[in-house]
Amino acid sequence: MGRPAHPLVRLVRVPSRRSGALPLVTVSVLAASALAAGAAAVPVSARETGRTETPVASGSPVTEVRESVVRVKIPLPASAGPRPEACDWLSYLRYRHEDGPAASADADRILVAQPGIFEGAGAFDGVARNTVAAAAAKGRYIEFWALDRRSNCLEDRTGVLAGLRAGDVRLAVDYYYRRKEVDGRRFAGYRTNDQVEWLQHVGLEQTVRDQYDLMVRELPDRRARKEKMLCGGHSLGGVLTAYFAEWDFDGNHATTADAGHNQCSGYFALDSRIRKGLPGMGGELPAEWVPLVELGAGAVRAGLESGVVPRALSAPAVVNTETMNLLSIAGLAANLDPDGESELATYVPSGFNQDWTYRLLFSKDYPTFFKGSPTVKDFRFTNAAALGGLLDDNSQPLAFMQASVGFWDGGKIVDKEFPAPNNLEDIGLGGPAQLLGTEKKAIPDEPGGPLFTWRNYDRVGAPDDPVHRSKDGTPFTSAGKEVTDIAQLARSLSEHPLDFTEHYFPTKLITDIALSGAPGIADDAVHEGGITANPTLNLLAGDGLGFGDPQPGDVVASGYQHIDVLTASAVQNDGRPEPVSTNLAAFATG
Incomplete structure (x- = not known):
């Protein structure tokens, strides 16, 4: 993979796959010990202060940036009802330079960053480190706070972090799927x-109140x-920032010191915009629509209270609580042993969610999908290739989950025509194409054949690149379209006590935004000039969601997908510094 070894790493030899475990793995001892401390129970004396901060170590090559997990006790109101004690704490990952204060x-x-939908604090690791380092290179010491939403308190990272410490992904699988006890705990x-x-x-x-309360407590x-x-x-974090900017937090709409826009000196949006409402639903609500929206809000509220409407967004496969955790396990395997043969589809026990997720993501075409054959179990992948197949923009069908981390290698690669053909725009279906991303999808086509490997982002276009081509004769990808080191993606998914993904995304959050024109939902978003009260930097993925056409002053990162604005490598294939973090650092220090 061309990945440099971390300076604080040792090699641990374990039995080969044929004897029932992973091959050679790389384990960061410092990271393991720090993460173990972060996952352990917080001392009583620290908990009594209402704030804890624990160092987090990483195998990231950006070693001059320090990371810690901060937890602050800010309880929900009693009206929220019974919940785990951990959910009365708010958490974030704090990044700062080693030479800074x-x-x-x-x-x-x-910089205080709100995550997107189904996203947690760990997703910001790459952009946070790169931005802090870029600012320090100019003699300015900034911090980056990657927020976890309150619902992330429900996640159990025990298995993933135990697997990281032991250098054995099977330990994580056994914890989540075989009820194996880890550190005296069972899933x-x-x-x-x-x-x-x-x-x-x-x-x-x-x-928005959680963000305000956390900012006030910390500063x-x-x-x-x-x-x-x-x-x-x-x-979605850009949308939430827009509401935050207009929100009145003291209940007195006549005062503005407490207004969200007076807690910030500027705004930044990562493949988003500082704009209220869901994409395509912005603008003022016509007066005649208010009764209809109010009726819809009442129906949603009743549905949530009765349980008819799921309280956390979930689909039967691909996007649900279990799959979000499965991504962490895939990241762990690719982090520990990128070139080892993947057991994700074989050692993880079969089940409806896994089987249908793999079927939806790895079917070559509709006949394959309907027959259910060949299955992903009929192919051999390295751990890096398995992760790439799950999230790369030439494989993952959902645009909001795509990153540009390289391409398949090691065997015959063909067009992936499920769930949609690669020529949607050619046949006049550009709308669906936008939802599925801009890049043609590809898939291995030799079941029972070779071990399919992963060509990392910085090896695409190299002299030994076979340049896999689509059926129309054009290459599936090129060096300018690949921007994220798959090792960074693997680390972000597996190394942090706060997850990359959000397992229990609250349905009420998205329905509130959709129905924010109804009385009782956003009544305190009254400071209408809040969004324009401070300067804004929009940092868009050139091939991402983008929330509309670029505007003057926007920074557009060419070749980036939606996730790349968070994970892109500090040095790009053209040798230039990563543009999102470079421009964000300049904005923060200007």
């Missing part, structure tokens, strides 16, 4: 709708917040 209040600037299973009843109260208001001086803090986010 220890206290956040002494930093030159602080309690994925939460049912009845077990997350309190999520029906976690919507737009609670989400009590409002003038310091206004001077130092930049507010923004990725994807």
Whole structure:
């Protein structure tokens, strides 16, 4: 894979796959010990202070950036009902330069980032490290706070972090699927709708208030917040920042010191915009629509209370709680042993979700999908190739889950014509094409054949690249279209105590945004000039979702997909610095 070894790494030899375990794996001892501390129970004395901070180590090559997980006790109101004690704490990943000040209040600037849909704090690792390092190169010491939403408190990272410490992905699989005890704990299973009843109260208001309360607790001086803090986010995080900017937090609409826009000196949007409403649903709500929207809001509220409407968004396959965790396991395997043969489809026990997820993601065409043969189990992949197949833009069909991490290698590659053909735009179906991403999909086509490998982003276009071509004769990809090191993606998915993904995304949050014109939902979003009160930097993925056409002043990262704005390598294939973090650092220090 061409991945440099971390300076604090040792090699651990374990039996080969044929004897029942993974081949040679690489384990970071420092990362393992720090993550173990982060996953352990917080000491009583620390919990009594209402704040804990624990170092997190990483195998990232950006070694001059320090990471810690911060947890602050900010309880939900009693009206939210019973919930786990952990859900009365808010968490974020704090990134700062090793030469910078220890206290956040002494930093030159602080970027506070709200994640997108189905996304957690760990997703920001790449852009956070690169931005902090880029600012330090100019003599400015900034911090990057990657927020976890409150619902992430329901996730159990025990198995993934135990597998990381042991250098054995099977330990993680055994914990989640075979009820194997780890550190005296057994996996309690994925939460049912009845077990997350309190999520029906976690919507737009609670989400923006959580961010405000956390910012106030961590930096009590409002003038310091206004001077130092930049507010923004990725994807849905840009939308949430827009509501935050207009929100009134003290209940007195006549005062503005508490308004969201007075907690920030600027805004940043990562493949998003600082704009209220869901994409395509912006603008003022016509007065005649208010009764209809109010009726819809009432129906959603009743559905959440009764449980008829799921309290956490979920689909039967591909996008659900279990699959989000499965991505972490895939990332762990690729992190520990990228070139080892994957057991993701064989050692993970068969089940409806896994089987249908693989069938939907790895079927070559409709006949393959309907026959159910060949299956993903009929192919051999390295761990890196398995992760690439799950999330690369030439494989993953959903645009909001795509990254540009390289391409398949090692055997015959053909067009993937399921769930849609590669020529949608040619036949006049550009809308669906946008939902599925811009790149042609490809898939291995030799069941029972060779071990399919992964050509990392910086090896696409190299002299030994066979240049796999689509049926129309054009290459599936090129060096300019590949921007993320698959090792970075694997680390982001597996190394952090706060996950890359969000397993229990609150349904109320998305329905509140869709129905925000109804009374009682966004009544405190009253400071209408809040969005324009501060300068904004829009950083768009050139091939991502983008939320509309680029506007003057936007930074457009060519070849990037939706996830790449978070994960792209610090040095790109053209030898230039990564543009998103470079421009974000300049915005923060200018």
